[in-house]
Amino acid sequence: MGLLKKINALEPLWWSLFGLGGMIAAFILPVHLFLHGIAIPMGWVSPDLLSYERMMSVLSSPYGIIVKLFLFSIISFPLFHAAHRIRLTIEDLRIGWLNTIMPLISYGGAIVLSVITIVVLFYKLS
Amino acid sequence: MAEEIKITVTRYNPDKEAELKTQTFTIPYHNDWSILDGLNYIKAELDGTLTYRWSCRMAVCGSCGMMVNGTPRLTCSTYLNEFYPGEITIEPLANFPIIRDLVVDLTDFMDKLKEVKPWIIRKNKSDENDTSKEYIQTTAQMDKYYQQTLCINCTLCYAACPVYGLHPDFIGPAVIALGYRYNNDSRDQGKDERRKFLASEDGVWKCTVVGDCTEVCPKHVDPSAVIQRTKVDNATNWFFSFLKGKK
Ligand code: FES
Numbered sequence: 001m002g003l004l005k006k007i008n009a010l011e012p013l014w015w016s017l018f019g020l021g022g023m024i025a026a027f028i029l030p031v032h033l034f035l036h037g038i039a040i041p042m043g044w045v046s047p048d049l050l051s052y053e054r055m056m057s058v059l060s061s062p063y064g065i066i067v068k069l070f071l072f073s074i075i076s077f078p079l080f081h082a083a084h085r086i087r088l089t090i091e092d093l094r095i096g097w098l099n100t101i102m103p104l105i106s107y108g109g110a111i112v113l114s115v116i117t118i119v120v121l122f123y124k125l126s
Numbered sequence: 127m128a129e130e131i132k133i134t135v136t137r138y139n140p141d142k143e144a145e146l147k148t149q150t151f152t153i154p155y156h157n158d159w160s161i162l163d164g165l166n167y168i169k170a171e172l173d174g175t176l177t178y179r180w181s182c183r184m185a186v187c188g189s190c191g192m193m194v195n196g197t198p199r200l201t202c203s204t205y206l207n208e209f210y211p212g213e214i215t216i217e218p219l220a221n222f223p224i225i226r227d228l229v230v231d232l233t234d235f236m237d238k239l240k241e242v243k244p245w246i247i248r249k250n251k252s253d254e255n256d257t258s259k260e261y262i263q264t265t266a267q268m269d270k271y272y273q274q275t276l277c278i279n280c281t282l283c284y285a286a287c288p289v290y291g292l293h294p295d296f297i298g299p300a301v302i303a304l305g306y307r308y309n310n311d312s313r314d315q316g317k318d319e320r321r322k323f324l325a326s327e328d329g330v331w332k333c334t335v336v337g338d339c340t341e342v343c344p345k346h347v348d349p350s351a352v353i354q355r356t357k358v359d360n361a362t363n364w365f366f367s368f369l370k371g372k373k
Contacts, residue, residue, distance in 0.1 A: 012357075012361040
């Protein structure tokens with residue numbers, strides 16, 4: 001219970017991450033969805049532009065760190081956005097026991113996935 | 127034959143019966159009658175026991191709020207012609223305990239209202255009684271909070287707020303809006319004092335941005351936006367005190 005109390009006391013942090021993630025999900029992710037989901041399959045953009053080899057060489061270039069930070073932001077912050085939203089939805093559904101542990105599951109999940117993202121981006125791909 | 131309209135109202139008299147009931151009245155229809163005029167007609171001509179609150183009948187006092195066909199509205203500024211030839215159902219404001227018929231118990235709201243300290247607070251307490259000093263304000267400074275001064279405490283936002291319905295401890299839209307009104311008044315210095323209440327667990331963080339409060343507000347106080355701005359303010363404050371090592 002002590003841990004859950006501590007998580008709840010961090011509400012300003014969760015809410016800020018929620019806001020930031022929401023901005024990214026609303027403004028940046030659609031650009032990627034458009035590029036990868038529509039423009040390339042439709043042939044408007046050459047698939048070579050975002051090919052695996054090309055991407056890998058960008059990542060290992062001196063600018064790689066900026067790309068990695070960018071990738072981290074568009075993956076991690078929307079996770080926190082989703083975590084907060086799902087937690088509040090569960091709260092509205094009033095499922096007592098789930099409600100109590102939801103902060104742990106949702107924010108914990110977002111933290112774990114963010115750590116995995118960091119490991120993949122900064123260790124596996126270096 | 128003169129035109130008529132049907133109004134169905136909630137009836138509740140705990141002295142006689144534990145159950146809520148409804149009763150339908152047929153009243154003459156006048157294009158320029160408000161719903162409150164209709165209720166007054168019922169009380170004067172059809173059933174003098176019908177109980178409801180009202181006072182100013184001009185959207186100023188905030189006492190005539192009721193659920194009109196399921197939406198919280200001021201009955202003095204909602205007109206029969208909006209519904210005619212349909213029927214109208216009037217219920218007491220949602221999310222509050224019912225005292226009798228269309229009258230709800232606002233004790234919870236009144237208690238919260240006091241807690242947000244909706245008055246000008248000065249750090250130097252003697253300022254509050256010192257009438258010799260002038261506190262000049264520019265129109266730009268007044269613009270920062272003027273919109274929120276328009277709140278008439280009608281509690282329609284509480285009846286509309288699903289979060290308040292689920293968690294009655296939530297301090298709610300109007301009270302937060304009034305806290306904001308004083309926090310943003312250049313003459314006020316009570317922001318930190320109010321923060322304990324506004325940023326508490328039952329404060330702004332409980333809001334899930336449904337936005338119905340803003341939708342139903344008859345005075346366009348926009349509580350929803352104000353709550354989000356208060357969240358930003360409290361989050362910023364939280365980060366700074368975190369950096370300073372206070373948390
Ligand atoms: S009677 Fe005063 S606001 Fe309606």
